[in-house]
Amino acid sequence: MTLLDIKDVRGGYGEVDILNGISLSLQKGEILTVAGTNGAGKSTLAKAIVGLLPRVSGGITFEARDLLPLATEDRIAAGIGYVPQVANVFGSMSILENLQVVVGVRDQAQRIRELFEAFPLLGERKRARAGSLSGGERQQLAFARALMTRPRLMILDEPTAALAPAKVAEAFALIKRLPELGVSVLVVEQRARQSLAISDNGCILDGGKVALAGAARSLLDDPKAAELYLGQH
Template identity: 85%
Template sequence: MTLLEIDEVRGGYAEVDILNGISLSLQKGEILTVAGTNGAGKSTLAKAIVGLLPRVQGRIVFEGADLAPLPTEARIARGIGYVPQVANVFGSLSILENLQVVVGVKDQGKRIAELFEVFPLLRERKRTRAGSLSGGERQQLAFARALMTRPRLMILDEPTAALAPAKVADAFELIHRLPNLGVSVLVVEQRARQSLAISDRGCILDGGQVALAGKAASLLADDRAAELYLGRATHG
């Protein structure tokens, strides 16, 4: 079942187009990695999906409904979670307070308890101020905040960008678990090889267009993708 369909999406800021006719789809239960070099349009695409790009043309359809008329808040309410690269938690609030201030959550206490089962570290430190958390702990909290509204789709913008190298694998393991929670995932990621390794499919952008797309395993084995976009494989 197609959960998200993007058809010939163009847009950007002021008069400058960053997205130049992107088409892709995400199936229910999938993890889709969107990769590419800096400036390829990856994060801009994420913003277009959640309604944060000021100028967008083309169709973005979620569960059969066109998102074009809807502001960001309505898209979130429809079942889309979004974890931006920065400013994804309130540093002055505790872990518990960060979850409690999420609006539009039915049975808030029950939902927080459910997420503390998924993220036991957050439960242990629920009174801790978010600003004092490590990068990996903040990322767990950002994921939990986005999951509060029980989304069916999560948009993750560069989730490993601010993490220490030792914590990157933990982040990808967490992303890999999301479909088991009933959440499909579109992840924008610079660490393309590691992200594709836990994904079902991948899409590589170049100049605001789709350069390559297909099954994640096929992209990892593609010599052209490796040479132009993925970098050399690392071993050891």
């Protein structure tokens, strides 16, 4: 079942297009990596999906519902979670408070208990200030915050960018678990090889267009993809 369908999406800031006709789809239960070099349009695409890009044309549907007329908060309410690259937790608040301030959550206390079961470290340190957490712990909290509203799709923008090298593998293991929690995942990631290794499908952008797309395994085995886009990460 197609969960997210993107057709000929164009857009950017001011009069400059960063996205130049992107088409891709994400199926229910899958992890899709969107990779590419710096400036390829990866994070811009994530913002277009969640309603943070000021100018977008084309088609973006989620569960066959047109997203383009909807404000960001309405897209979140429709079942989309978003974890931005930066400013994804409130550092001055405790872990528990970071979860409690998420609005629009049914049975909030029960949902927090469920997430503490899924992320035991957060439950053990629920009174700790988020600003005192390590990069990996903050990432767990950012994921938990996005999961509070029980989304069916998670958009992750460069989830390993701020992590120490030793914590990168932990982050990818965490992402790989998300479908077990009933969440499909679109992950924008600079570490293309590692992200594709835990994904079902992949899409490589270049100049705001789709350069290569297909099964993650086939992209990892593609000599052209390796030479031009995947590097050693």
